[in-house]
Amino acid sequence: MSKPLGIAVAGLGTVGAGVVRLLAEHGDLLAQRCGRPIKLVAVSARDKERKRDIDLSGVAWRDDPLALVKEPGVDVVVELIGGSDGVAKKLVEAAIAAGKPVVTANKALLALHGTAIALAAEKAGVALGYEASVAGGIPIIKALREGLVGNKITRLYGILNGTCNYILSTMRESGRDFADVLAEAQAHGYAEADPSFDIDGVDAAHKLAILTSVAFGAPVNFAGVHVEGIRQISALDIEFARELGYRIKLLGLARRTENGIEQRVHPCMVPLDAPIAHVEGVFNAIVAEGDYVGKTLFQGRGAGAGPTASAVVADLVDIARGARLPTFAVPANALSREGAAPMQRHVGAYYVRLMVRDQPGVIAAVAAALRDEQVSMQSMIQRGRSLEQGSVPVVLTTHETEEAGMMKAIKRIAELDAVVEPPCVIRLEQI
Amino acid sequence: MSKPLGIAVAGLGTVGAGVVRLLAEHGDLLAQRCGRPIKLVAVSARDKERKRDIDLSGVAWRDDPLALVKEPGVDVVVELIGGSDGVAKKLVEAAIAAGKPVVTANKALLALHGTAIALAAEKAGVALGYEASVAGGIPIIKALREGLVGNKITRLYGILNGTCNYILSTMRESGRDFADVLAEAQAHGYAEADPSFDIDGVDAAHKLAILTSVAFGAPVNFAGVHVEGIRQISALDIEFARELGYRIKLLGLARRTENGIEQRVHPCMVPLDAPIAHVEGVFNAIVAEGDYVGKTLFQGRGAGAGPTASAVVADLVDIARGARLPTFAVPANALSREGAAPMQRHVGAYYVRLMVRDQPGVIAAVAAALRDEQVSMQSMIQRGRSLEQGSVPVVLTTHETEEAGMMKAIKRIAELDAVVEPPCVIRLEQI
Numbered sequence: 001m002s003k004p005l006g007i008a009v010a011g012l013g014t015v016g017a018g019v020v021r022l023l024a025e026h027g028d029l030l031a032q033r034c035g036r037p038i039k040l041v042a043v044s045a046r047d048k049e050r051k052r053d054i055d056l057s058g059v060a061w062r063d064d065p066l067a068l069v070k071e072p073g074v075d076v077v078v079e080l081i082g083g084s085d086g087v088a089k090k091l092v093e094a095a096i097a098a099g100k101p102v103v104t105a106n107k108a109l110l111a112l113h114g115t116a117i118a119l120a121a122e123k124a125g126v127a128l129g130y131e132a133s134v135a136g137g138i139p140i141i142k143a144l145r146e147g148l149v150g151n152k153i154t155r156l157y158g159i160l161n162g163t164c165n166y167i168l169s170t171m172r173e174s175g176r177d178f179a180d181v182l183a184e185a186q187a188h189g190y191a192e193a194d195p196s197f198d199i200d201g202v203d204a205a206h207k208l209a210i211l212t213s214v215a216f217g218a219p220v221n222f223a224g225v226h227v228e229g230i231r232q233i234s235a236l237d238i239e240f241a242r243e244l245g246y247r248i249k250l251l252g253l254a255r256r257t258e259n260g261i262e263q264r265v266h267p268c269m270v271p272l273d274a275p276i277a278h279v280e281g282v283f284n285a286i287v288a289e290g291d292y293v294g295k296t297l298f299q300g301r302g303a304g305a306g307p308t309a310s311a312v313v314a315d316l317v318d319i320a321r322g323a324r325l326p327t328f329a330v331p332a333n334a335l336s337r338e339g340a341a342p343m344q345r346h347v348g349a350y351y352v353r354l355m356v357r358d359q360p361g362v363i364a365a366v367a368a369a370l371r372d373e374q375v376s377m378q379s380m381i382q383r384g385r386s387l388e389q390g391s392v393p394v395v396l397t398t399h400e401t402e403e404a405g406m407m408k409a410i411k412r413i414a415e416l417d418a419v420v421e422p423p424c425v426i427r428l429e430q431i
Numbered sequence: 432m433s434k435p436l437g438i439a440v441a442g443l444g445t446v447g448a449g450v451v452r453l454l455a456e457h458g459d460l461l462a463q464r465c466g467r468p469i470k471l472v473a474v475s476a477r478d479k480e481r482k483r484d485i486d487l488s489g490v491a492w493r494d495d496p497l498a499l500v501k502e503p504g505v506d507v508v509v510e511l512i513g514g515s516d517g518v519a520k521k522l523v524e525a526a527i528a529a530g531k532p533v534v535t536a537n538k539a540l541l542a543l544h545g546t547a548i549a550l551a552a553e554k555a556g557v558a559l560g561y562e563a564s565v566a567g568g569i570p571i572i573k574a575l576r577e578g579l580v581g582n583k584i585t586r587l588y589g590i591l592n593g594t595c596n597y598i599l600s601t602m603r604e605s606g607r608d609f610a611d612v613l614a615e616a617q618a619h620g621y622a623e624a625d626p627s628f629d630i631d632g633v634d635a636a637h638k639l640a641i642l643t644s645v646a647f648g649a650p651v652n653f654a655g656v657h658v659e660g661i662r663q664i665s666a667l668d669i670e671f672a673r674e675l676g677y678r679i680k681l682l683g684l685a686r687r688t689e690n691g692i693e694q695r696v697h698p699c700m701v702p703l704d705a706p707i708a709h710v711e712g713v714f715n716a717i718v719a720e721g722d723y724v725g726k727t728l729f730q731g732r733g734a735g736a737g738p739t740a741s742a743v744v745a746d747l748v749d750i751a752r753g754a755r756l757p758t759f760a761v762p763a764n765a766l767s768r769e770g771a772a773p774m775q776r777h778v779g780a781y782y783v784r785l786m787v788r789d790q791p792g793v794i795a796a797v798a799a800a801l802r803d804e805q806v807s808m809q810s811m812i813q814r815g816r817s818l819e820q821g822s823v824p825v826v827l828t829t830h831e832t833e834e835a836g837m838m839k840a841i842k843r844i845a846e847l848d849a850v851v852e853p854p855c856v857i858r859l860e861q862i
Contacts, residue, residue: 022581022723032648032761033580131578137724139578146577147562147570149464150453150744217463275730278709292453293568293741296731297716299706300724310724313581323754330463 004039005320008068010091011080012045012052015105015132018305019078019312020054030313034320038313042071069094076101076319078312084108096120096128103315105132105308111206114213114220115335118327128327129315134207135160135284137300137307139314144214144288145329151290153215157253157431158286159279160207160265162302163191163198164230164250168238168267169280172247177235190282200229201250201265208252208263213328215254215288217336218261220328224340225252228266232424237353240381240395241269241426244351247277248426262341268429269351276431287431344404349378349428352398354413355391355421362418363394369416373409375401391420397428435470436751439499441522442511443476443483446536446563449736450509450743451485461744465751469744473502500525507532507750509743515539527551527559534746536563536739542637545644545651546766549758559758560746565638566591566715568731568738570745575645575719576760582721584646588684588862589717590710591638591696593733594622594629595661595681599669599698600711603678608666621713631660632681632696639683639694644759646685646719648767649692651759655771656683659697663855668784671812671826672700672857675782678708679857693772699860700782707862718862775835780809780859783829785844786822786852793849794825800847804840806832822851828859 007023009016023030023040031037042060044067062068065087068077077095079102081088088106095102102121104110110117110133121128131141135158144153159165163185170181182199185191197203209222230250241248246269254263270277275297279285284302289295301307318325328335356362363382370377376399383393398406410423438454440447454461454471462468473491475498493499496518499508508526510533512519519537526533533552535541541548541564552559562572566589575584590596594616601612613630616622628634640653661681672679677700685694701708706728710716715733720726732738749756759766787793794813801808807830814824829837841854 018723026581026583029583030581032765033576033757035757035762137727139574139727142573142578143570146749147573147745148741149748150457150461150741152457152460275706275709278706290741292449292737292744294732294735294738296568296570296729298727298729300727304725306723307725310579310581310721313723314578317580318577321755324752326464326466331466334463 002036004037005034005316006039006041006073006075007078007316008042008071008074009040009078009080010044010065010068011082012043013080014305015308015312016045016080017052017054018309019080020056022309022313024055030317034317036320038316038320041073042068044068065091066094069098069100074100076103076316078316079104079106082106082108084112089113092117093120096124096126099124099126101127101129101319103129103312103319105136105312107133107203107206107210111209111220111222114210115332118332121327122332127319127324129318130210131315132308132311134210135286135300135302136304136311137302138284138286138298139311140211140286140298141214142314143298144211145325148288148290148293148296149329151292153288153290155255155289156211156215156287157251159249159276159284160204160252160302161198161250162282162284163195164204165279165284166190166282167199168230168233168248168250171233171235171238175235178231178233199231201227204250204252205265208254208265211286212254212261212263213335216256216261217328217330218338219335221261221263221340224261225263225265226343230267232422233267234424236393237424237426240353244269244397245272246270246428247272249276251429253429257341259341259345260339262346264343264346267426269426270429270431274431346403347400348403349400350398350406351426351428352396352410353424354394354419356394357418357420358392359418362416365416365418366394366396366413369409369412370398373405375406375409433467435468436465436506436747437470437472437504438507438509438747439473439502439505440471440509440511441475441496441499442513443474444511445736446739446743447476447511448483448485449740450511451487453740453744455486461748465748467751469747469751472504473499475499496522497525500529500531505531507534507747509747510535510537513537513539515543520544523548524551527555527557530555530557532558532560532750534560534743534750536567536743538564538634538637538641542640542651542653545641546763549763552758553763558750558755560749561641562746563739563742565641566717566731566733567735567742568733569715569717569729570742571642571717571729572645573745574729575642576756579719579721579724579727580760582723584719584721586686586720587642587646587718588682590680590707590715591635591683591733592629592681593713593715594626595635596710596715597621597713598630599661599664599679599681602664602666603669606666609662609664630662632658635681635683636696639685639696642717643685643692643694644766647687647692648759648761648765649769650766652692652694652771655692656694656696657774661698663853664698665855667824668855668857671784675700675828676703677701677859678703680707682860684860688772690776691770691772693777695774695777698857700857701860701862705862777834778831779834780831781829781837782857782859783827783841784855785825785850787825788849788851789823790849793847796847796849797825797827797844800840800843801829804836806837806840
């Protein structure tokens with residue numbers, strides 16, 4: 001048996017403790033699979049006294065994570081601290097500068113600084129493993145940079161945030177409204193006390209930015225992602241989606257267009273015959289379409305100690321086995337120079353729900369606004385008459401049209417006196 | 432740019448031509464992704480004159496595939512001839528003996544001789560790539576031996592034959608019967624003129640045997656697979672499945688039990704809330720459950736020139752990038768020595784459809800047979816009364832029970848005078 005691969009783990013939260021537990025439980029199996037043991041040499045975390053239910057005997061403890069880089073016997077640094085800047089970034093940079101491979105689960109770090117980190121790692125000749133940064137339970141980075149490497153990826157999309165998918169699934173199953181289901185998700189620990197990172201689409205956008213780079217060989221461009229969340233989705237929309245033959249999913253979508261790389265995160269109406277429509281609860285799923293392979297779908301848990309530890313350890317095994325891979329499928333200095341495709345140029349179909357005062361002429365005014373912006377309506381539903389002076393929902397869907405015109409029409413519609421709340425706009429995706 | 436990886440392709444059928452086309456079309460992209468070009472040096476096929484619509488200028492042609500092994504400039508031999516024995520096996524063995532890595536799409540070869548070939552390859556220190564042998568469009572071998580390598584796989588199952596899934600999907604959508612849909616599939620080229628290899632489950636069993644080895648670190652044991660096909664499934668069964676909340680799928684399933692490795696290929700009743708129930712048409716899908724990662728699902732096309740070429744090229748890229756992997760996730764000489772779990776010991780629930788003469792006492796006799804073998808019935812449906820002297824369907828489902836007792840009960844039921852055709856037995860899978 002060859003020399004052990006010595007590793008240091010920085011950050012012993014849920015994921016860090018999961019990694020330590022996996023390495024201990026499957027030590028023999030991993031040694032057999034790698035041809036050498038993976039040995040935990042040192043750890044660092046904020047609170048040494050915290051109860052973690054893991055055995056750290058014989059493992060060096062360092063209060064300063066940066067000290068792990070120079071720790072004797074450490075071949076690989078595992079960064080599980082999190083955060084796009086601060087100590088996580090310093091640690092990754094220091095490890096690379098010291099010529100040590102890095103494994104990280106840090107999507108924010110890579111979404112914001114991924115290209116620079118990949119360039120530094122490749123210049124230093126060290127591996128950068130980040131499978132755990134996107135949909136931990138799904139080996140999608142490996143699939144894109146190795147398994148589907150023979151393809152030009154033509155389109156990629158997925159359910160990248162388990163919290164949003166749980167909320168939308170539960171709304172559909174229970175008929176309850178967003179705020180109510182969010183509160184329950186928070187009580188169950190499926191959503192954070194401050195849920196904005198998840199429900200406003202930021203977390204999904206981080207992951208999409210990373211996936212886009214691997215899939216299309218482009219620099220990581222988080223700022224180029226058009227991001228919308230799910231706060232405006234109501235029980236009414238869920239019900240209309242059912243009626244129209246769709247399910248509502250928060251998707252991240254990316255493709256190469258003639259205007260540049262298009263990256264979008266927003267709620268979508270997904271047809272029921274699309275396999276991804278049936279991915280429910282906290283599961284994530286990613287569809288990659290390649291010119292030779294056709295459509296492939298990968299589904300699994302996106303978060304949690306077990307799935308994320310599984311991804312971290314897969315990266316460690318790759319390093320133990322001597323794998324050498326360009327970070328984003330092509331060398332970082334060969335990434336394309338394309339910019340982001342402007343969202344205004346996006347072409348697609350739309351679902352719009354309006355709450356309107358039930359009075360003559362409203363529909364005519366809405367239709368005129370669409371017509372004036374060259375938006376072609378596909379269907380319109382007005383459900384029931386209001387009692388007293390209340391409002392009624394009006395739902396319309398459009399044929400394919402350009403985002404710019406659609407948004408102008410929506411603005412005009414929102415300004416109509418009879419329209420009593422901001423319109424809810426959900427894109428209809430042909431997937 | 433480093434030295435090219437020289438390859439030879441033996442067999443220029445649909446898949447072989449697809450590989451040649453992919454390498455030509457994506458040559459620059461692959462060179463960038465590998466850090467070196469992949470260069471087609473030589474080919475061999477039975478009929479040099481056949482029109483293939485590929486450019487072979489500058490590529491050596493050898494009538495004898497075995498001559499490719501010694502061809503100057505050939506670093507890797509790609510075997511796309513097919514067949515479990517004969518020239519395909521000779522070629523793979525010769526390449527390994529000459530110290531050259533092998534990439535193959537040959538599931539029959541690996542299902543029958545996989546362990547010996549893996550031992551020879553590892554002894555010679557050469558890579559054996561076989562991603563294309565199982566569900567070409569799904570990088571499942573890579574997922575099992577790398578992406579999920581940190582897990583003990585607890586169970587694996589999948590839709591491994593696109594022809595069967597197409598037939599079952601079409602039967603469900605159209606209400607038509609098996610023979611009719613099979614004939615249509617043959618006319619469309621989705622089923623072979625002699626369809627037995629697919630519809631009797633042999634092809635799925637080949638693939639399952641390979642997957643089992645990677646997932647569980649056991650020798651390839653095709654003989655240990657319990658195999659049943661889909662010929663006995665009727666439109667009636669499809670209709671009863673719908674009524675009971677299931678879809679019928681031909682699945683391959685494997686798990687480690689206390690009695691050994693259990694491998695089964697047979698039609699299953701799959702509950703509608705299982706994602707795999709929604710995998711329709713010619714698509715394949717595989718679910719791998721790991722102790723850390725939980726449930727993962729991989730879906731894609733299982734066959735065809737594009738998906739299979741994509742898998743072959745992924746293996747070539749791995750070799751070009753210098754990857755070194757134990758063939759079945761652990762070294763071949765470390766594979767477990769477990770035998771096959773006897774099917775008689777399998778425990779599960781069952782659906783049974785009988786065609787019976789509509790006369791008093793039949794149900795009592797059926798119930799008695801089950802009771803005598805300690806099989807506990809869960810539900811029973813008798814649909815309609817027969818007109819004239821015809822037969823009526825009786826469907827029953829059981830609670831979990833052991834296969835041995837169930838088969839004894841089925842035998843007794845089949846022998847009842849009032850039961851006019853062999854019972855159709857479909858296992859209910861909790862997945």
